Amino acid sequence: MTSPAFEKSTDTSLANRATKIVVDFVELLRGRTTGPLLLIARVIVYGIVLCVAAVAVATLVVIAAVKATNNFLPGGVWSTHLLLGTLFAAAGGLLWSKRLA
Secondary structure, eight states: OHHHHTTTTTOOOOOHHHHHHHHHHHHHHHHHHHHHHHHHHHHHHHHHHHHHHHHHHHHHHHHHHHHHHHHHHSHHHHHHHHHHHHHHHHHHHHHHSSSSS
């Protein structure tokens, strides 16, 4: 630890100027390299977390749709499977027709 008198010195010696130049260069280099890399890492991690959460939510929505439809349609669970299968097949056909060839 340095003494308070040394920390407050305003000496403009060669060593102080060289140290300031090196420190400024390191801060500039770190800001231009580490900053973008941290941003890219955050985007990747949050993207993965978002995809996993979206898959979980989609699964729960399909389960809830099957249970809700099963309560309202007459017959067995086959009518629910028929209705939801038709809806999913129609949605898949629509998306398939819009794909880039």
